[in-house]
Amino acid sequence: MSRTATENGAALGQVLELTVLLGADMSQALVREGLTESRAHLLWELGQRGPSTQQSLARALGVTPRNVTGLVDGLVQTGFVERRPHPSDRRATLVTFTERGERIAEEFQRGRAQVAELLFGDLPDELFSPFVEALGRVLDRLRTALAEAAEGGR
Amino acid sequence: MSRTATENGAALGQVLELTVLLGADMSQALVREGLTESRAHLLWELGQRGPSTQQSLARALGVTPRNVTGLVDGLVQTGFVERRPHPSDRRATLVTFTERGERIAEEFQRGRAQVAELLFGDLPDELFSPFVEALGRVLDRLRTALAEAAEGGR
DNA sequence: TATTGTTATACTCTATAACTATA
DNA sequence: TATAGTTATAGAGTATAACAATA
Numbered sequence: 085m086s087r088t089a090t091e092n093g094a095a096l097g098q099v100l101e102l103t104v105l106l107g108a109d110m111s112q113a114l115v116r117e118g119l120t121e122s123r124a125h126l127l128w129e130l131g132q133r134g135p136s137t138q139q140s141l142a143r144a145l146g147v148t149p150r151n152v153t154g155l156v157d158g159l160v161q162t163g164f165v166e167r168r169p170h171p172s173d174r175r176a177t178l179v180t181f182t183e184r185g186e187r188i189a190e191e192f193q194r195g196r197a198q199v200a201e202l203l204f205g206d207l208p209d210e211l212f213s214p215f216v217e218a219l220g221r222v223l224d225r226l227r228t229a230l231a232e233a234a235e236g237g238r
Numbered sequence: 239m240s241r242t243a244t245e246n247g248a249a250l251g252q253v254l255e256l257t258v259l260l261g262a263d264m265s266q267a268l269v270r271e272g273l274t275e276s277r278a279h280l281l282w283e284l285g286q287r288g289p290s291t292q293q294s295l296a297r298a299l300g301v302t303p304r305n306v307t308g309l310v311d312g313l314v315q316t317g318f319v320e321r322r323p324h325p326s327d328r329r330a331t332l333v334t335f336t337e338r339g340e341r342i343a344e345e346f347q348r349g350r351a352q353v354a355e356l357l358f359g360d361l362p363d364e365l366f367s368p369f370v371e372a373l374g375r376v377l378d379r380l381r382t383a384l385a386e387a388a389e390g391g392r
Numbered sequence: 393t394a395t396t397g398t399t400a401t402a403c404t405c406t407a408t409a410a411c412t413a414t415a
Numbered sequence: 416t417a418t419a420g421t422t423a424t425a426g427a428g429t430a431t432a433a434c435a436a437t438a
Contacts, residue, residue: 087366092354095366098373099357103257105380112387122405139419151406153421158404175414175419200246202383203253203376211372212241212249218369219252222357226259229356233266276428293396305429307398312427329396329437 106199113195117188118162124192126155127164127181131189135180137170164188260353267349271342272316278346280309281318281335285343289334291324318342 114124122145129144130136138156142149156179159165164185170176181189204212268278276299283298284290292310296303310333313319318339324330335343358366 087358087363089351089355091366091370092358093351095358095370095373096350096354098370098377099256099260102253102373102377102380103260105377105384106253106257109380109384109387112384120404137419147405148407149420150408150422154405170419173415173419175412177420196250197243197247200250201243203379204241204246204249206379207372207375209241211368211375212245214365214368215372216245216249216252218361218365219249219256221361221365223252223256223259225356225360226256226263230259230263230266233263274427291396301428302430303397304399304431308428324396327396327438331397 109199117191119164119188120158123155123159123164126152126159127185127189128192130165130179130181130185131192135168135178137176137178139176141179159185263353271345273318273342274312277309277313277318280306280313281339281343282346284319284333284335284339285346289322289332291330291332293330295333313339 110124111121114121119127125145126141129141133140133144136144138152139149141156142152145152156165156167160167163182165179166182167177168180170178207215264278265275268275273281279299280295283295287294287298290298292306293303295310296306299306310319310321314321317336319333320336321331322334324332361369
């Protein structure tokens with residue numbers, strides 16, 4: 085083996101710590117804005133897609149339509165989104181940003197860019213390039229393994 | 239600037255995808271074992287510390303003692319842990335693994351090692367070394383920023 | 393007095409199943 | 416008959432506050 089299992093394990097430990105810290109940072113910011121992770125995730129998807137039916141949000145988030153009802157209820161109460169009638173389908177509602185919601189969604193994007201600069205801004209290219217290359221390969225391995233597990237589990 | 243914000247943003251995107259996929263993989267495995275993330279986290283800490291009071295678990299997990307009561311209730315019902323009297327303090331209970339719990343905790347460790355091999359086993363040293371170096375620096379930046387944010391927020 | 397764990401209460405996220413209005 | 420969203424019900428995780436037993 086070119087490397088010990090201990091070295092690979094330590095690298096995974098670093099990756100896991102990174103996920104924990106990024107999660108903590110995000111969570112901090114959300115609490116400040118009066119949001120939960122689930123609600124923020126919905127706002128993020130809404131920002132990516134524009135006004136959306138609850139069904140499409142449910143599919144995007146990978147949760148049940150009933151769950152989306154609850155999340156939208158919360159976001160309506162706290163003033164981030166509105167329910168509007170769908171122009172051509174009277175069964176459906178279009179979830180749309182309020183001004184406040186729009187502002188927050190833009191802040192998300194800015195915040196994400198700031199985090200990217202914080203993490204990588206000072207990293208010299210000699211490290212950044214192989215980092216991205218290695219990360220790409222690691223992701224490929226993981227995607228493949230998960231897809232195979234999903235195949236086998238069916 | 240040596241790199242564009244777009245490149246840094248893309249790198250962050252990769253990192254975030256990695257966190258999502260690792261979370262999905264872990265979650266898959268936990269559901270198979272009849273565990274939730276919170277309960278698995280408690281088992282993990284218990285494995286690191288050995289038999290523990292609920293207070294110490296609460297501190298380790300960063301949740302309230304009341305919350306630990308619920309998690310331990312669930313783990314007792316599903317046969318992963320037992321409550322035993324504390325030998326010297328009759329107020330406290332010692333949460334200890336059952337045989338089944340012990341077995342699962344060992345499987346966690348093996349599973350984690352397998353994931354490490356899956357992710358990094360095929361990565362050539364020329365990529366692995368700078369990857370770890372870069373990751374270390376990124377973690378330092380993030381730890382520092384979070385510590386400062388915690389300072390300021392007090 | 394302080395600490396350990398629990399009861400009481402409440403909020404959020406999540407799911408399934410049944411129901412209403414509309415397509 | 417099928418789809419969009421909601422009501423009903425339930426379980427899990429989380430929190431605060433009040434309380435019992437013990438230190």
